[in-house]
Amino acid sequence: EAQVTQNPRYLITVTGKKLTVTCSQNMNHEYMSWYRQDPGLGLRQIYYSMNVEVTDKGDVPEGYKVSRKEKRNFPLILESPSPNQTSLYFCASSPGTSGITDTQYFGPGTRLTVL
Amino acid sequence: AQSVTQPDIHITVSEGASLELRCNYSYGATPYLFWYVQSPGQGLQLLLKYFSGDTLVQGIKGFEAEFKRSQSSFNLRKPSVHWSDAAEYFCAVGLLMEYGNKLVFGAGTILRVKS
Numbered sequence: 001e002a003q004v005t006q007n008p009r010y011l012i013t014v015t016g017k018k019l020t021v022t023c024s025q026n027m028n029h030e031y032m033s034w035y036r037q038d039p040g041l042g043l044r045q046i047y048y049s050m051n052v053e054v055t056d057k058g059d060v061p062e063g064y065k066v067s068r069k070e071k072r073n074f075p076l077i078l079e080s081p082s083p084n085q086t087s088l089y090f091c092a093s094s095p096g097t098s099g100i101t102d103t104q105y106f107g108p109g110t111r112l113t114v115l
Numbered sequence: 116a117q118s119v120t121q122p123d124i125h126i127t128v129s130e131g132a133s134l135e136l137r138c139n140y141s142y143g144a145t146p147y148l149f150w151y152v153q154s155p156g157q158g159l160q161l162l163l164k165y166f167s168g169d170t171l172v173q174g175i176k177g178f179e180a181e182f183k184r185s186q187s188s189f190n191l192r193k194p195s196v197h198w199s200d201a202a203e204y205f206c207a208v209g210l211l212m213e214y215g216n217k218l219v220f221g222a223g224t225i226l227r228v229k230s
Contacts, residue, residue: 004158033218035220040124040222041222042119042121042205042220042221042222042223043159043205043207043220044220045217045218048215050215056215058217059217090158090159092159098216099209099215099216099217099218100147100209100210100211100216100217100218101147101166101209103161103164104159104161104218106151106158106159106160107158108156108157108158109156109157109158
């Protein structure tokens, strides 16, 4: 089944403890992206990757890192999580490198709580 | 600054009634326009998109949207709502940038369906 998977789906952690949220897609998509969703704010882009060679910041990149060592995976890394990073996170992918001229396919989300 | 406005945070309609969800954007050129739906506990699913051409766009699940350039609007409609349509709906605008395209989401509208 074609899909975007994220792990873990739920995570409760403490301030300062490094964590990684994995994202993997099995559709051979070029473009991948991370969003966070907060009530009243919709989804905001954290980082995106047009292909394995190009990764760049979105609107809210502070406190996050990503890597794109292979096409299928795009992990989100929080080196020192803080409570203001408590949110619902979504990974998405799309076939081309544009990110907007193709449909973006979203993962099921990861609910992160930082105490 | 570019923005996407969904004026209604919550909307309640009776099953079988018609529905219109509003979306306005602020952007100089005609952007790429999208409507996504998020069912409880799920990721986002694309309902429809507009890039160019006919300003009335048909989507999945019986939804349609109309692009009105003069009003900078892209409102979502459905003639007869079903209880399964209860979800959160996001309007999004795709912006072509010199460096990295951007997908900007509205804050969302929560649809409740009463029987």
